[in-house]
Amino acid sequence: MSAPEAPGWSPSDRELERRRVRARLSRRRVAAASLATVVVIGGLAAVVLLSPGWPRVRESFFDGFHARESLPAIVDGFWINVKMFLIAEPLILVLGLALAIVRSSRSPWLVPVRGLAVVYTDVVRGVPTLLLVFLFAFGMPALELQGVPDSSFFWATVALVISYSAYVAEVFRSGIESVHPSQVLSAEALALSRGQTMRHVVVPQAVRRVVPPLLNDFVSLQKDTALVASVSIFDALFTARDYANFNFNYTPYVVVACFFVAMTVPLARLCDWLAARVARRERAGVL
Numbered sequence: 001m002s003a004p005e006a007p008g009w010s011p012s013d014r015e016l017e018r019r020r021v022r023a024r025l026s027r028r029r030v031a032a033a034s035l036a037t038v039v040v041i042g043g044l045a046a047v048v049l050l051s052p053g054w055p056r057v058r059e060s061f062f063d064g065f066h067a068r069e070s071l072p073a074i075v076d077g078f079w080i081n082v083k084m085f086l087i088a089e090p091l092i093l094v095l096g097l098a099l100a101i102v103r104s105s106r107s108p109w110l111v112p113v114r115g116l117a118v119v120y121t122d123v124v125r126g127v128p129t130l131l132l133v134f135l136f137a138f139g140m141p142a143l144e145l146q147g148v149p150d151s152s153f154f155w156a157t158v159a160l161v162i163s164y165s166a167y168v169a170e171v172f173r174s175g176i177e178s179v180h181p182s183q184v185l186s187a188e189a190l191a192l193s194r195g196q197t198m199r200h201v202v203v204p205q206a207v208r209r210v211v212p213p214l215l216n217d218f219v220s221l222q223k224d225t226a227l228v229a230s231v232s233i234f235d236a237l238f239t240a241r242d243y244a245n246f247n248f249n250y251t252p253y254v255v256v257a258c259f260f261v262a263m264t265v266p267l268a269r270l271c272d273w274l275a276a277r278v279a280r281r282e283r284a285g286v287l
Contacts, residue, residue, distance in 0.1 A: 063251045070243045070252040077239035078259050081225040084157050091161045096168030104176045124166035130227050132159040137231035156228040171213050175206030212275040219264050
């Protein structure tokens with residue numbers, strides 16, 4: 001944003017010429033970008049629409065009748081994905097932060113717990129999320145634990161929480177370690193204990209710094225809720241697969257993809273905005 005012009009001041013001929021040049025260059029850039037976009041999108045559309053198999057692909061994947069017929073069941077199934085995400089997200093945040101704090105502790109009394117946290121994050125991150133969903137959804141109900149639900153929905157959600165908490169814990173830990181040691185020394189100079197320093201000084205700064213990568217993890221979590229279809233939970237993907245197998249048409253898969261895109265794109269744009277905001281604040285020297 002340019003500074004306001006002083007009363008009675010008028011730009012010189014050279015300044016006017018500079019403005020005209022900048023406006024002309026800006027128009028050229030917009031025109032070049034528009035032309036390149038039209039060429040690329042038009043070329044891709046031509047490749048797809050003019051290919052010999054396009055009519056068959058359109059009938060199998062983009063059939064309006066099957067999209068309308070499968071939509072109500074997919075909406076009901078997609079609500080299961082949304083509900084699973086909303087339940088898992090806060091639990092992942094709490095468990096991941098707890099693991100990060102334990103791993104960052106220096107108390108000798110917490111050495112065994114710190115070792116368990118290291119083993120937990122290393123092992124869980126080494127196991128594919130899909131495999132964890134299988135193990136928990138099929139294995140845990142077989143234990144017949146008293147007072148614990150045995151539904152596939154419950155244990156599939158637990159599997160997602162366990163899998164993502166290991167990744168989120170490392171994100172939190174990187175944020176904690178990025179806080180400059182002078183912050184800790186200053187807190188100690190004010191007679192704050194280690195716990196008070198973590199609570200009031202280190203963790204708040206760490207959380208602010210890792211918000212963008214955390215949101216990226218939750219974008220992935222939104223998509224990975226579709227993995228529960230592998231254990232016969234009637235989510236959006238399982239519903240689409242059931243319809244496609246019965247009607248020999250794959251349009252419901254495209255409908256489900258549109259639902260997930262509609263849910264993840266806004267959060268992805270929020271990630272970009274937050275990352276740019278954090279970068280601007282760092283350049284300005286604002287914590």
